[in-house]
Amino acid sequence: MQILVNTDNNIKGTETIRQEVESSVETVLARFDSRLTRVVVHLSDQSAGRETTDDIRCVLEARPAGGNPLAATGNAESVNAAVNGALHKLVSVLETEFGRLDEHKGASAMGDEPMP
Known part of the structure; x- marks a missing residue:
C-alpha cells in the first residue's frame, strides 16, 4: 500500500508531519494492506x-x-486529530465495502461452518 500526503499552502508539509501521518495510516489500515493499492491524504486549513x-x-x-x-x-483543531477522525470513518467505510464483497449467498452467520 502506497501512502501519499498532500498539504495546501496553509499547512507546512514538513517531513515530520509526513512521517507521522504515514505511520498513523499504516498502523490503522494494516489489516486492509493487501486490498488497498494506495491511500492519498489531503490536508488543508479551511480558515487559511x-x-x-x-x-x-x-x-x-x-x-x-x-x-x-x-x-x-x-475536521479538527490539529492535523493529528483530523487524520485520526478521518481514519476512524475510513475504517468503517472499508469494513462495509469489503464486507459486502466478501458476503456470499448461502454463507452461514457463524463463519461458514457446515450445517449439521
Missing part, C-alpha cells in the same frame, strides 16, 4: 491560517485493488 476551531481538514482517499476509490473526511 486564522485561529478557529475545527479548521484543519483531512480527506483520505483509499484506492482498493480493482475497485472504485473510497473517501472519508475529518
